[in-house]
Amino acid sequence: MKTLAVISRKGGAGKTTLSVNLALAAHLAGRRTILADIDPQRSASDVLRGRAADGPVLLESSAGKLHQARFHAEHEVFDLMVVDTPAAPDADVVTAVNVADLCLLVCRPTFLDIAAVARSAEAVRRLGKSGLIVLNQAPAKRGGVEPSSVVKAAEALRFCGLPLAVVGLRSRTAFQQSIAHGRSVLEWEPAGAAAQEIGRLWSQVATQLHLTEADLAAVRAG
């Protein structure tokens, strides 16, 4: 089993949006998925509880119980555990990083988010963990031109010592509307731009975590 920790020391960056969408992407791709919500705000839990269709198993937990949760999830033959984390305290974020095989650092294209991600990236590297930075809530292109905030953010994030994800996520109403119905953007608007972004991000995460169809077929073949 692989563990993906979705982190950002800033509230509102998009941790819950990405945790839910990636856990659902994994579930829809046939991966046995558990979403561990260790944020006392329980936003991810609110989303999944509002879901009509089947979905990832929800575990309402805390940082203190995360090691044990991973042990049990592994024992129950899950393929993936996604951990939705709080912005603080730091110790809880560090615990999530420690149990993770891959950390997804969520960052809006703003000065304060970038500064926070730079510190988180350093912590991830110090703990010897793999990380991927994803830009979220990027404003749309205007007349085909990338807004300077996005260009500058991408440049600054290059110096964080962790790679940027192959795709950034734009600010899109589909992310807000789908979650209000307990659904991923993949289900909400399968042919939409938000679904395309999540599809590409999931594909990169699955590849890095060796959770692609080909990886699983190889495991089954022994």
Ligand SMILES: Nc1ncnc2c1ncn2[C@@H]1O[C@H](COP(=O)(O)OP(=O)(O)O)[C@@H](O)[C@H]1O
């Ligand atoms: N790519 C996006 N486009 C539009 N709205 C977004 C996007 N990502 C997040 N949001 C919105 O931003 C707010 C904060 O997102 P959330 O996932 O709760 O952040 P966090 O868990 O980091 O606090 C929510 O209202 C959510 O719907």
Ligand SMILES: [Mg+2]
């Ligand atoms: Mg959240």
